[in-house]
Amino acid sequence: MKRGIHPKWYPNAQVICSCGNTFTVGATKPVIRTDVCSACHPFFTGEQRIVDTEGQVDRFLKRLARSERLREEARQRAAAKAERERQRAIAEFAEAQAQQEAQEAEEAEAIAAE
Secondary structure (H helix, E strand, O other): OOOOOOOOOEEEEEEEEOOOOEEEEEEOOOEEEEOOOOOOOHHHHOOOOOOOOOOHHHHHHHHHHHHHHHHHHHHHHHHHHHHHHHHHHHHHHHHHHHHHHHHHHHHHHHHHHO
């Protein structure tokens, strides 16, 4: 074996998991820190949970909440627009009826004047 080219070997390297579990293995580093181990990994424990190390779930939930908020705002805008259209249609109908009544009154006066 050549000297100086191989890493130092630690036969009792300590592995520390974020769940608090520790155990020893042989490794090239004296201390190894991990996020999951056999004591907390869902495959070994049988429980389902989301392991989110990069914030992916939080980002998705924010996008989902924003999407729902925008969808609700769009519904409110559509309802307001429909109400404005209804009010405009009522006003046009009332104006058309008033014009028709005025025209009928003028015709009635013209016939009465003859």
